Amino acid sequence: EVQLVESGGGLAQPGGSLRLSCAASGFTFGFYAMSWARQVPGKGLEWITGLDSDGSEIYYADSVKGRFTISRDNTKNMLYLQMNNLKPEDSALYYCAKVAYGRSPSSALEDIDFWGQGTQVTVSS
Numbered sequence: 001e002v003q004l005v006e007s008g009g010g011l012a013q014p015g016g017s018l019r020l021s022c023a024a025s026g027f028t029f030g031f032y033a034m035s036w037a038r039q040v041p042g043k044g045l046e047w048i049t050g051l052d053s054d055g056s057e058i059y060y061a062d063s064v065k066g067r068f069t070i071s072r073d074n075t076k077n078m079l080y081l082q083m084n085n086l087k088p089e090d091s092a093l094y095y096c097a098k099v100a101y102g103r104s105p106s107s108a109l110e111d112i113d114f115w116g117q118g119t120q121v122t123v124s125s
Contacts, residue, residue: 001026002024002025002026002027002098002114003023003024003025003026004022004023004024004096004097004098004114004115004116004117005022005023005096005116005117006020006021006022006094006095006096006116006117006118006119007020007021007022007023007119008020008021008119009094009119009120009121010120010121010122011122011123011124012083012086012121012122012123013086013123013124013125014086014087014088014123014124014125015085015086016086016123017082017083017084017085017086018083018086018121019080019081019082019083020036020080020081020083020094020096020119020121021078021079021080022034022036022078022079022080022081022096022116023077023078024077024078024079024096024098025077027098029072029074029077030053030054030074031053031101032053032098032099032101033050033051033052033053033099033103033104033105034050034051034070034072034079034096034097034098034099034105035047035048035049035050035051035096035097035099035105035112036048036049036050036070036079036081036094036095036096036097037094037095037097037109037112038090038092038093038094038095038121039092039093039095039118040091040092040093045095045109046061046063046092047061047107047108047109048060048061048063048064048068049061049064049068049070049081050070050099050104050105050106050107051070051071051072051105052104052105053074054074055071055072055074057105057106058070059105059106059107061107063089064083064090067083067084067085067086068081068082068083068084069081069082069084070082079096081094083121086121086123087123088123088124089123090121090123091121091122091123091124092120092121093118093119093120093121094118094119094120094121095115095116095117095118096115096116097112097114097115097116098112098113098114098115099111099112099113100112100113
């Protein structure tokens with residue numbers, strides 16, 4: 001079965017960094033675009049970044065552009081999110097997500113067909 005397992009969340013100070021990882025299994029990882037999204041309690045799900053199956057097309061929400069970097073290693077079935085210059089507003093539950101086959105990773109949450117469990121990121125002094 002498809003599994004997406006996020007890790008790397010935790011507490012960071014404003015201006016600090018964290019790297020999230022997502023271990024994928026149960027599907028041919030290198031055939032699918034992937035995304036990251038986040039959710040703050042009481043708020044809707046926010047798409048933040050995505051990339052195509054080989055990592056050649058990358059997209060970012062304005063809220064994270066210049067600070068976050070998405071990448072993947074298809075030989076290891078791993079997706080990553082490097083988060084730098086963290087702000088308190090970045091505090092959220094972060095989800096790794098699989099994009100439906102042939103769909104763009106460029107911001108449509110409706111194109112997501114599988115979600116990970118999520119990993120909590122808290123940015124606070």
